[in-house]
Amino acid sequence: MSDTMEPWIAELLQSGTSGDKMTEKQRRIFESAIEVFAEKGYAASSTSEIAQRAGVAEGTIFRHYKTKKELLLSIVAPAMVKLVAPFVLREFREVLEDEYDSYDQFLRALIGNRLLFLQNNMSLIKIVVQEIPFHPDLQEQFKSVVVSQVMERMERVIEKFKSEGKLADLPATTIMRLSATAVMGYVLAQAFFGPKEGANWNGEQELEATIAFVMKGLAP
Incomplete structure (x- = not known):
């Protein structure tokens, strides 16, 4: 992610997406997914690129989100x-x-x-x-x-x-x-x-x- 975080991202990360605070890995996945989806769109994005930007294994994404659609x-x-x-x-x-x-x-x-x-x-x-x-x-x-x-x-x-x-x-x-x-x-x-x-x-x-x-x- 860029050094300057957009206000809506900061607020959502602060509150969590399902009422629970995110782990550090979830946070990195979430931020990287926002960046990739915004740049390329959902269809052209891949979980492997999101994982690479987040610095995690691709399998880590699927432990938190069953599909790419669920991540979106x-x-x-x-x-x-x-x-x-x-x-x-x-x-x-x-x-x-x-x-x-x-x-x-x-x-x-x-x-x-x-x-x-x-x-x-x-x-x-x-x-x-x-x-x-x-x-x-x-x-x-x-x-x-x-x-x-x-x-x-x-x-x-x-x-x-x-x-x-x-x-x-x-x-x-x-x-x-x-x-x-x-x-x-x-x-x-x-x-x-x-x-x-x-x-x-x-x-x-x-x-x-x-x-x-x-x-x-x-x-x-």
Whole structure:
């Protein structure tokens, strides 16, 4: 693993994945699996490479995890159930609970918050984005634990602006979907292209264009 541990990894290692503290070998396996899964994806990863990075015999992995899938689930499922949702919401809560004069002001705060979260927790985002489309059990975990709680809070923000006549009279779920598509498109592009030298990307200009696009489309 890299010297700088992402916050979500540190918290999950501190609490353990099943209520018990990890042994030193389990910890090394867990950290190495996160690194390999994030770099290569689940399908292209091998337990032998995870074992090599962890400095353990491959058989040691199978004493703790019966299959590679179980190892993946031991990382993602507990993280979603007991860490990711509260972790995401804790980082998100200030944005969702603050008062805003306009929806575009809310969008600016939302974008800034998600950019910081993405930059600080890149391996988690990579694993979730890469693996959720191929694992129905992870999809259900994500929808029930993360999406439902975020949507509930965003709906209150949207209904407030609708009642004030500042947003189009569309269902809150439609406004969320349209907003999220534009916001996440910008956030992901900024995270992956923005910091790179030579990239043809003007973050501020793209931010203003994204917000203008959303606000024009959602104008009452």
